[in-house]
Amino acid sequence: MPEFELIDRYFKSRARSRPDVLLGIGDDCAVLQPPAGMQLAVTMDTLVAGVHFPLNTSAQDIGYKSLAVNLSDLAAMGAQPAWAMLALTLPDENETWVDAFMQGFDELARQYQVQLMGGDTTRGPLSITIQVTGFVEPERVLRRDAAKMGDRIYISGTLGDAALGLKKCLQKIPPQFSLPYCVQRLNRPIPRLELGRALLDVSHCAIDVSDGLLADLGHIIKASHCAARIELVRVPLSDDLKKYYGSNPDWPAIIAGGDDYELCFTVAPENEKCVQAISRELNLALTCVGDVVAGEGIHCVDQHNKEIVFTQCGYNHFANPAS
Ligand code: ADP
């Protein structure tokens, strides 16, 4: 099928129609009308087969996840999603694959009224790049450099499920444990967009946990020139994860494994009541795991207040493989 037919059939036909997309797929550029007085929040993420998802991931899950990880970045800023661009590199003209990929993409796009308004289609090893744009009121955003000494550190949902799901997909878990919830968390992360918007009233500082808590909270404390104290016993774990690990949770995997896409945010103690109200309203656990303190680095302590030191600190694509 010629490239333009593929574009018409699978990308153009599926696009939502937002009134602020004046010209969508089909011309040399899209033409967009941002709402008066709003600023744009823009982000892009690439997913490479075998690096960002196991090779056995379904096309539908890849379509869903490629958009979800981008929307998660908008969530971490408190932005309202609007537009997406998709650069797709495909090894061959597999229409069935593209159709399933777009079904997954569209599930989320529909849920958040995101319009696909352009992109590029090329041939090569499977890779997906998505760029999304959202709206924010002037300077009303959740930034990494806005944590303050004395703030409490919160996490949405639970951590570690996706890392365990990944082990399952890579067949590193005995077959009697099917772990469907963890696999779902790996392949279908939920971008915490409603939470990000709600946090604008109570917080100035958030990040989405894509590379593990240690790495991502590390970005916050570095940018905010402070340190963090984390109580491991408070880190929220799902029932499935607890059941699998029993009394011996794999802490490095839980706090340094990636792909959770929960939000880590800081709040002044006087705003903690509002955090619990947001938690009830969104029916989403928001758990305090520690405090922003003076100094440097992240200090994890166990139930006896003894510091536990972790050497590995999240996924780094350019890390020296020998180190
Ligand atoms: P050009 O050669 O002028 O860059 P293309 O043939 O690459 O144009 O694309 C034609 C139209 O199809 C453009 O509007 C482009 O944004 C859109 N498009 C191409 N690939 C994709 C894709 N994977 N997803 C969404 N839109 C796409």
Ligand code: MG
């Ligand atoms: Mg092009």
